[in-house]
Amino acid sequence: MLKMGWVTPTLIIKSTNCTDGMSSETDTAQKGYVLFLEKISDWERYLNDYLPTANGTIADHDGEVIVDHPDPEVIEGEWKHGMTVVVEFPSVADAQAWYDDPAYQAVKPMC
Secondary structure, X not given: OOOOOOOOXXXXXXXXXOOOOOOOOOOOOOOEEEEEEEOOOOHHHHHHHHHHHHHXXXXXXXXXXXXXXXXXXXXOOOOOOOEEEEXXXXXXXXXXXXXXXXXXXXXXXXX
């Protein structure tokens, strides 16, 4: 089994109301985010096998990749990760549904 390293999300988070730091909105009203922070050791497999299916499932759940960089420039502090990806979903529930999607689960083990 080849290891790409980043196919398991580091976390799924929800946004908060910026006015008071807390939100009374439900999980279906708040945007959900998935953050990946890892190195990819097999770029060919990542690009040809994993990425097409992962991108398709993200689109199926109305997600959008808003950050995607293999080596981001660090302006402040330290960053010891390689590939950095942030995916935004319309809601936390959509982010979780994407992660649980059988098509995504099928490609996750390939890494």
